[in-house]
Amino acid sequence: MSLSRIPATLFRAIPHNRLSPKLFFSASFQAPLRSLATVGSISNQTKPKGGGTAIVFLNMGGPSTVSEVHNFLSRLFADGDLIPLGPFQKYLGPLIARRRTPKIEHQYSVIGGGSPIRRWSELQASEACKILDTIHPSTAPHKPYVAFRYADPLTEDTFAKIIEDGVTRAVAFTQYPQYSCSTTGSSLNELWKLSKKMDPNGTIEWSVIDRWPTHPGFVDVIARHVEDTLATYPEEKRDDVVLLFSAHSLPMSVVNRGDPYPAEVAATVHAVMGRLGFRNPYRLVWQSQVGPSPWLGAQTSNTVQNYVKKGQTDLVLIPIAFTSDHIETLHELDLEIIGEMKQPGIKRAESLNGDPKFIEALADIAKQHLKSGDLCSRQLSLRCPMCVSARCQEQKIFLDTKGEGVKSRVCMNLDHNCRTLMWRPGL
Amino acid sequence: MSLSRIPATLFRAIPHNRLSPKLFFSASFQAPLRSLATVGSISNQTKPKGGGTAIVFLNMGGPSTVSEVHNFLSRLFADGDLIPLGPFQKYLGPLIARRRTPKIEHQYSVIGGGSPIRRWSELQASEACKILDTIHPSTAPHKPYVAFRYADPLTEDTFAKIIEDGVTRAVAFTQYPQYSCSTTGSSLNELWKLSKKMDPNGTIEWSVIDRWPTHPGFVDVIARHVEDTLATYPEEKRDDVVLLFSAHSLPMSVVNRGDPYPAEVAATVHAVMGRLGFRNPYRLVWQSQVGPSPWLGAQTSNTVQNYVKKGQTDLVLIPIAFTSDHIETLHELDLEIIGEMKQPGIKRAESLNGDPKFIEALADIAKQHLKSGDLCSRQLSLRCPMCVSARCQEQKIFLDTKGEGVKSRVCMNLDHNCRTLMWRPGL
Numbered sequence: 001m002s003l004s005r006i007p008a009t010l011f012r013a014i015p016h017n018r019l020s021p022k023l024f025f026s027a028s029f030q031a032p033l034r035s036l037a038t039v040g041s042i043s044n045q046t047k048p049k050g051g052g053t054a055i056v057f058l059n060m061g062g063p064s065t066v067s068e069v070h071n072f073l074s075r076l077f078a079d080g081d082l083i084p085l086g087p088f089q090k091y092l093g094p095l096i097a098r099r100r101t102p103k104i105e106h107q108y109s110v111i112g113g114g115s116p117i118r119r120w121s122e123l124q125a126s127e128a129c130k131i132l133d134t135i136h137p138s139t140a141p142h143k144p145y146v147a148f149r150y151a152d153p154l155t156e157d158t159f160a161k162i163i164e165d166g167v168t169r170a171v172a173f174t175q176y177p178q179y180s181c182s183t184t185g186s187s188l189n190e191l192w193k194l195s196k197k198m199d200p201n202g203t204i205e206w207s208v209i210d211r212w213p214t215h216p217g218f219v220d221v222i223a224r225h226v227e228d229t230l231a232t233y234p235e236e237k238r239d240d241v242v243l244l245f246s247a248h249s250l251p252m253s254v255v256n257r258g259d260p261y262p263a264e265v266a267a268t269v270h271a272v273m274g275r276l277g278f279r280n281p282y283r284l285v286w287q288s289q290v291g292p293s294p295w296l297g298a299q300t301s302n303t304v305q306n307y308v309k310k311g312q313t314d315l316v317l318i319p320i321a322f323t324s325d326h327i328e329t330l331h332e333l334d335l336e337i338i339g340e341m342k343q344p345g346i347k348r349a350e351s352l353n354g355d356p357k358f359i360e361a362l363a364d365i366a367k368q369h370l371k372s373g374d375l376c377s378r379q380l381s382l383r384c385p386m387c388v389s390a391r392c393q394e395q396k397i398f399l400d401t402k403g404e405g406v407k408s409r410v411c412m413n414l415d416h417n418c419r420t421l422m423w424r425p426g427l
Numbered sequence: 428m429s430l431s432r433i434p435a436t437l438f439r440a441i442p443h444n445r446l447s448p449k450l451f452f453s454a455s456f457q458a459p460l461r462s463l464a465t466v467g468s469i470s471n472q473t474k475p476k477g478g479g480t481a482i483v484f485l486n487m488g489g490p491s492t493v494s495e496v497h498n499f500l501s502r503l504f505a506d507g508d509l510i511p512l513g514p515f516q517k518y519l520g521p522l523i524a525r526r527r528t529p530k531i532e533h534q535y536s537v538i539g540g541g542s543p544i545r546r547w548s549e550l551q552a553s554e555a556c557k558i559l560d561t562i563h564p565s566t567a568p569h570k571p572y573v574a575f576r577y578a579d580p581l582t583e584d585t586f587a588k589i590i591e592d593g594v595t596r597a598v599a600f601t602q603y604p605q606y607s608c609s610t611t612g613s614s615l616n617e618l619w620k621l622s623k624k625m626d627p628n629g630t631i632e633w634s635v636i637d638r639w640p641t642h643p644g645f646v647d648v649i650a651r652h653v654e655d656t657l658a659t660y661p662e663e664k665r666d667d668v669v670l671l672f673s674a675h676s677l678p679m680s681v682v683n684r685g686d687p688y689p690a691e692v693a694a695t696v697h698a699v700m701g702r703l704g705f706r707n708p709y710r711l712v713w714q715s716q717v718g719p720s721p722w723l724g725a726q727t728s729n730t731v732q733n734y735v736k737k738g739q740t741d742l743v744l745i746p747i748a749f750t751s752d753h754i755e756t757l758h759e760l761d762l763e764i765i766g767e768m769k770q771p772g773i774k775r776a777e778s779l780n781g782d783p784k785f786i787e788a789l790a791d792i793a794k795q796h797l798k799s800g801d802l803c804s805r806q807l808s809l810r811c812p813m814c815v816s817a818r819c820q821e822q823k824i825f826l827d828t829k830g831e832g833v834k835s836r837v838c839m840n841l842d843h844n845c846r847t848l849m850w851r852p853g854l
Contacts, residue, residue, distance in 0.1 A: 214697065242809060252679070256724030263711045266693035270641065281809030284690045294721065297683030303812035310810065382669060382708030383737065385730035 052141035054162050054170035054204075055132065055366055057125045058155075058187040061148025062115025062326050068151060069105045073097035075150040081186035082149075083290070084253060104327075111330040118153070120324035120353050121146045121175065124362060131363035132370075139370050143167065149187050159194045162204065172208045173366060175323050177218060178247075178264035179211040181384060182254060188380075208376035209369045213264040214271040217361025222268075222318065223275040224357070225349040229316050230280070232347065241314040241345075242281050244303060245269045247321035248328060249286035252294040257386040260379060262296060265321055272320070284320070288328050301337050304346065314345035323358070325351045479568035481589050481597035481631075482559065482793055484552045485582075485614040488575025489542025489753050495578060496532045500524035502577040508613035509576075510717070511680060531754075538757040545580070547751035547780050548573045548602065551789060558790035559797075566797050570594065576614050586621045589631065599635045600793060602750050604645060605674075605695060606638035606804075607688035608811060609681060615807075635803035636796045640691040641698040644788025649695075649745065650702040651784070652776040656743050657707070659774065668741040668772075669708050671730060672696045674748035675755060676713035679721040684813040687806060689723060692748055699747070711747070715755050728764050731773065741772035750785070752778045 060082075063072040077083055077093035085092045108114055125144035132142040143165065147158040162170060172191055174184040188208065195204070212218060230238050247265045255262055269284045287300035300317070307315060317338065319329050329351055338346050352358040487509075490499040504510055504520035512519045535541055552571035559569040570592065574585040589597060599618055601611040615635060622633070639645060657665050674692045682689055696711045714727035727744070734742060744765065746756050756778055765773050779785040 214701070239805075252721070252724075256726075258710055258712065258725035258730060260710065262689070263693035263696060266690035267697035269690060270694035270697070274641070278805055281805045283685055283687065283809065283812060285685070285812070294679070297679075298685035298812055299683075303685060306812045306814075378666075378705055378708045382710065385710060385712070385725050385733045387733075 051165070051167045051169065052143055053132075053139040053370070054143045054145055054165070054167040055125060055129055056145040056147050056158065056162070056170055056172050056191075057121050057175050058147050058172055058184065058191070059117065059121055059149070059175040059323075060183065060187075061121075061151035061153075062117045063108060063151055064114040064118050066105050066108050066113055068114070069108055070097065070101045072151045073100055073104060079149070079186055081189065082182045084251065107327055107331045110335065111327065115151070115326045116330075116353075117324050117326045118146065118148070118151070121148075123354055124175075124323070124359055127356075127359045128362040128366065131360060132366055135363060136367045136370055139169070142366075145170075147172075147187070147191070149190060155187070155190045156194055156198075159191070159198050163199060167204060169205050170207075171366060171369065172206060173362075173369075174208075174210055176321065177211065177215075177323065178213045178261050178268060178321055179379065180250065180254070180259050180261035181257075182250065182259070182261070184210055207369065207374065208380065209365060210376050210380045211264060212365045213268045215361055215365050217357065217364055218352075219268065219271045219275055221352060221355050221358045221361060222272050222320065222349070225352075225355075226272070226276060226316060226318055229347050229349045233314060233345070237314060239279050240281075241316055242283070242307060242312055243273075243316050243318060244300065245272070245282065245284045245318045245320040246287050246300045246333065247284070247319075248288045249295045249297070249299070252296060255296050258384040268320055272318075287332060300333070304337050304341060308341055308343060308346075313343045315343075316347050316349055318349040319351050323352045325353060478592070478594045478596065479570055480566040480797070481570045481572055481592075481594040482552060482556055483572040483574050483585065483589070483597055483599050483618075484548050484602050485574050485599055485611065485618070486544065486548055486576070486602040486750075487610065487614075488548075488578030488580075489544045490535060490578055491541040491545050493532050493535050493540055495541070496535055497524065497528045499578045500527055500531060506576070506613055508616060509609045511678065534754055534758045537762065538754065542578075542753045543757075543780075544751050544753045545573065545575070545578070548575075550781055551602075551750070551786055554783075554786045555789040555793065558787060559793055562790060563794045563797055566596070569793075572597075574599075574614070574618070576617060582614070582617050583621055583625075586618070586625050590626060594631060596632050597634075598793060598796065599633060600789075600796075601635075601637055603748065604638065604642075604750070605640045605688050605691035605748055606806065607677065607681070607686050608684075609677060609686070609688070611637055634796065634801065635807065636792060637803050637807045638691060639792045640695045642788055642792055644784065644791055645779075646695065646698040646702055648779060648782050648785045648788060649699050649747065649776070652779075652782075653699070653703060653743060653745055656774050656776045660741060660772070664741060666706050667708075668743055669710070669734060669739055670700075670743050670745060671727065672699070672709065672711045672745045672747040673714050673727045673760065674711070674746075675715045676722045676724070676726070679723060682723050685811040687811075695747055699745075714759060727760070731764050731768060735768055735770060735773075740770045742770075743774050743776055745776040746778055750779045752780060 060076075061072075063069045074094060074097040077085070077097045078089065080089050083093075085096075122144070125146055129142035129144040133140040136142075145158050145162060146153050147155040149155060172188065174187065176183045179185070188210070191206075195202070195206070226243060230241060233241055245265075245268075250259060250261055266284055269282070273282060283298065283303065285298050285300040285303045286296050289295040289297075289299060304315060304317075307313075317333050319333070322329065329348070333348055338348060487503075488499070490496045501521060501524040504512070504524045505516065507516050510520075512523075549571070552573055556569035556571040560567040563569075572585050572589060573580050574582040576582060599615065601614065603610045606612070615637070618633075622629070622631070653670060657668060660668055672692075672695075677686060677688055693711055696709070700709060710725065710730065712725050712727040712730045713723050716722040716724075716726060731742060731744075734740075744760050746760070749756065756775070760775055765775060
């Protein structure tokens with residue numbers, strides 16, 4: 001039963017202890033299905049207990065200064081959710097991080113000495129919260145937080161601040177519009193691990209905005225940025241410009257495991273093209289492949305090179321899976337791909353960054369979530385079909401002691417490495 | 428400039444010879460860009476010359492009887508667009524076809540002695556034409572034809588019939604909702620080759636419906652078939668049933684070349700889930716992988732097995748890229764995957780087949796196309812970025828003699844093996 005459709009009459013029947021936020025995180029919690037579902041469903045029924053609502057923007061982050069690059073890369077390559085390096089991750093990760101540091105330091109120095117993602121994220125979060133106070137006063141005041149996975153402000157530090165601020169209701173709001181176990185999944189796992197450590201009594205009641213690939217406001221802003229770029233071409237050429245929507249690629253091992261990201265990115269692209277009236281030919285292409293293992297293509301760089309070879313020199317590159325500029329737009333797209341082609345007809349649509357309409361869209365996404373009473377989307381409750389995580393195996397054995405019924409339901413409803421058991425509704 | 432937006436004033440300025448249908452197919456045609464665009468644009472301006480409008484349903488087809496299986500497989504494995512076997516295709520194709528025949532003959536005998544795709548296609552085409560006569564009388568009478576790529580009625584025989592019937596206006600209407608160079612591209616290439624041979628003077632004026640992945644009527648019928656299947660589960664379990672949208676997979680070599688199919692299938696899935704209100708968890712999975720080379724996953728069969736292993740035994744399989752039942756639904760899904768799991772909770776949503784609402788949707792798609800005046804979609808005009816076809820290379824050299832401008836534009840606007848030059852608008 002989906003949380004968003006639990007009849008109001010149910011709430012009145014819930015004993016007070018059932019409402020304890022502790023239920024969200026206690027790993028030893030064994031309540032029957034309906035209880036947890038009901039607990040999840042009351043997220044927006046309980047008025048914020050004075051402390052208002054924390055809106056926590058989750059993202060990978062980036063080094064704000066060149067000196068942060070090595071730490072950033074070390075955390076990045078240590079994360080098997082993002083870059084699966086197998087059983088030797090803990091040895092290979094630091095090695096790769098160390099070897100790549102000088103090159104990446106150079107890239108950040110070239111784009112101005114650091115990533116702007118922190119500046120944009122903090123602006124987006126604080127402005128979205130101001131709008132939320134107006135459009136959804138019942139959960140006000142809304143307090144903006146940014147929690148990065150690999151750079152400052154790290155999730156751990158942000159979590160400490162949330163506790164210090166006495167927050168009792170928080171929304172984990174992914175800033176990856178399309179869900180992947182590698183990105184949003186990794187951030188949620190981190191948050192869950194920390195919550196067990198830093199908030200063992202579950203004083204904070206959490207819910208999750210885990211994806212928003214086709215939110216109309218989000219789609220409209222991207223379409224407008226494409227139109228702004230198309231307007232810079234002579235009118236007679238405009239409809240023949242080829243649009244290349246570029247998203248960060250995934251290893252085929254993750255795609256073939258059943259990760260929902262490629263399909264959600266494609267949904268965003270189709271929605272944007274619909275908004276643009278399908279006036280231009282287009283392709284969805286994939287960037288930033290690393291290492292020797294096969295990744296999802298067509299590759300952005302090869303696509304641009306091949307189109308230019310074939311004589312198509314009017315191309316607009318559109319970042320479709322990031323909410324602000326960072327190394328993949330400012331260096332990879334602008335300098336490596338566009339810069340090196342030296343073709344005036346190859347341009348990039350502006351990133352979302354501080355666009356006020358995008359910030360309005362973020363506020364609307366949060367408002368819809370707070371209104372819905374959902375703990376998270378139905379999709380987050382479904383584990384990837386080909387998950388082979390060892391942790392999941394352990395979790396299954398642990399759950400097996402609670403009987404086949406629970407085992408099967410719980411295991412179906414964990415993220416791909418079984419560390420977000422308590423995030424999900426419907427258990 | 429998109430054909431659909433050429434101002435009417437342009438038509439009056441076009442000398443009669445520019446309107447000659449010959450232009451659509453003459454390989455030596457060298458008219459400047461605007462002319463061909465204009466020719467393309469008049470498809471629905473010219474009233475059908477007495478003969479009405481042929482609506483030609485394109486599909487891969489299937490053997491209607493077991494005795495047709497070998498010929499069907501021979502044609503299938505000879506088609507490098509569908510199954511790329513490299514330079515040895517002409518030797519490997521017949522070999523594989525011969526070796527697979529007994530197994531596939533058995534499969535067709537098990538599902539009732541043949542594929543129902545011809546019966547359904549002929550019904551869909553004739554019923555859609557009746558509706559078209561009512562909703563778009565200006566191009567009536569609409570005459571239904573079915574042209575299969577690998578089985579009777581073969582495209583060649585249907586083409587002969589179209590000529591024999593004195594048709595001068597025809598719409599090639601793909602029955603693959605999502606475009607792939609392997610499927611719709613292959614059918615269009617076949618049609619173009621035949622037109623050069625069988626209609627060298629281009630007496631038939633053609634236009635193309637090359638994709639319709641998110642047509643609301645199409646999406647609504649799939650959603651309704653899903654709802655009908657969900658209604659067979661107890662109400663308390665209904666929202667926890669996992670929906671598995673299953674489409675025919677593609678080799679990664681085709682995906683990485685930039686084939687638009689995976690993104691268009693994902694767009695269909697997202698549209699159907701939107702229509703269903705995202706009530707159930709779901710995945711897009713891929714079926715029918717053949718041979719040792721890597722194909723796009725997650726695989727349908729592995730997904731079902733793994734979910735059952737994990738305890739999720741309520742699954743609905745939804746064919747998302749076929750318009751009627753055939754071997755991949757009746758044998759692969761129903762018998763091999765669902766049958767062998769022996770789980771009453773694993774079911775399949777009904778295929779589109781003869782659903783009157785689906786046939787209404789087909790008629791509406793054709794009506795919109797006839798009204799638009801488009802030769803084809805803007806997407807058909809864009810070649811896959813990583814195309815490495817030898818025929819394309821030859822075509823480029825040929826076109827090079829016509830000057831850089833033409834060369835580049837034309838090469839950009841051929842399908843991946845450059846055999847549909849005259850199909851496209853905007854040259």
